[in-house]
Amino acid sequence: MMKSPEAPTYKVGKNKSVAPTGVMSPDDARAAAMQFLGGLALEVSSGNVNLPCFPDVVLRIRKTLSDPKNTPEKTVTVVSAEPQLAARLLQTANSAAFNPSGKPLTDLRMAITRLGHQMVQSAAMSFAVQHMKNEASLRSIAGRMNELWKESISVAMICQTVARRTKVTPDEAFLTGLMHGIGRLYIMVRAVEKGEEFGMSAAFRELIDGWHASIGKAVLENWGFPEELCEAVEVQSDTDLRNKETNLSDVLVASIVLGQALRMPAPRVVKTEGVRSFETIGLSEKDNADILTHTEYQLGCLQEALG
Numbered sequence: 001m002m003k004s005p006e007a008p009t010y011k012v013g014k015n016k017s018v019a020p021t022g023v024m025s026p027d028d029a030r031a032a033a034m035q036f037l038g039g040l041a042l043e044v045s046s047g048n049v050n051l052p053c054f055p056d057v058v059l060r061i062r063k064t065l066s067d068p069k070n071t072p073e074k075t076v077t078v079v080s081a082e083p084q085l086a087a088r089l090l091q092t093a094n095s096a097a098f099n100p101s102g103k104p105l106t107d108l109r110m111a112i113t114r115l116g117h118q119m120v121q122s123a124a125m126s127f128a129v130q131h132m133k134n135e136a137s138l139r140s141i142a143g144r145m146n147e148l149w150k151e152s153i154s155v156a157m158i159c160q161t162v163a164r165r166t167k168v169t170p171d172e173a174f175l176t177g178l179m180h181g182i183g184r185l186y187i188m189v190r191a192v193e194k195g196e197e198f199g200m201s202a203a204f205r206e207l208i209d210g211w212h213a214s215i216g217k218a219v220l221e222n223w224g225f226p227e228e229l230c231e232a233v234e235v236q237s238d239t240d241l242r243n244k245e246t247n248l249s250d251v252l253v254a255s256i257v258l259g260q261a262l263r264m265p266a267p268r269v270v271k272t273e274g275v276r277s278f279e280t281i282g283l284s285e286k287d288n289a290d291i292l293t294h295t296e297y298q299l300g301c302l303q304e305a306l307g
Contacts, residue, residue, distance in 0.1 A: 044218035095305035118171035126306040158255040183216025250277035
């Protein structure tokens, strides 16, 4: 269970200062945002995860796939209960990223076998994000959710590529990269409930930077993800990791930095100074450039597959 940040004591009193337009003052808006984030942290750390409009089938799939007694038939049964998700899995399995031969699959079990457990979970998460983006109540943040999802796919691809240079399992690294932004997603969706009280201003987004990793870890723990994955999400911004051997956390930290470089126009600069994970993994400047080139080449197909 995560160690939640200390609950803020900020209160917006009856005599709060308000601008002439009726908009809360910057100081009071920040206090309200801090109080909101602290409340979320305490909520998820106690095991209470509430993500509006998130399809339950995604968590049922996670539970099914993590069950040692699971069978392909059980997975098919769970997926078939949501026809749109079944269609998404077939679409993913038939995409250029997973079906280079071009021979189409129509059998759901064969599609699940082709994708493997980690990619089935990834496709299910993609389905969930698309579902949430289409919800009228979340329309105001649909663009931000889409931006976050594209970033997550990029980091996932980089994680997988970096992991192949280590003893970390590439599929596990991919899923970790895909889920590293779940804390941001959780905060954004829950913030919609607050309406215009503090909105999604630049100041609020800066506050999110300090809270999303621990909240994301707690959400993933609640959903039953592996401990190592949850821990990697929690320390994703820790540039001073001192691991003797490369682990999943190092892969994620380095991949996020590489992902930031990928979003820059050429000539790209990978800001590795002070990020120990690059040394632990043994990534050279040339390695970083090769990873970015490979990711850029493959990314189109993967984004098409996952939506």
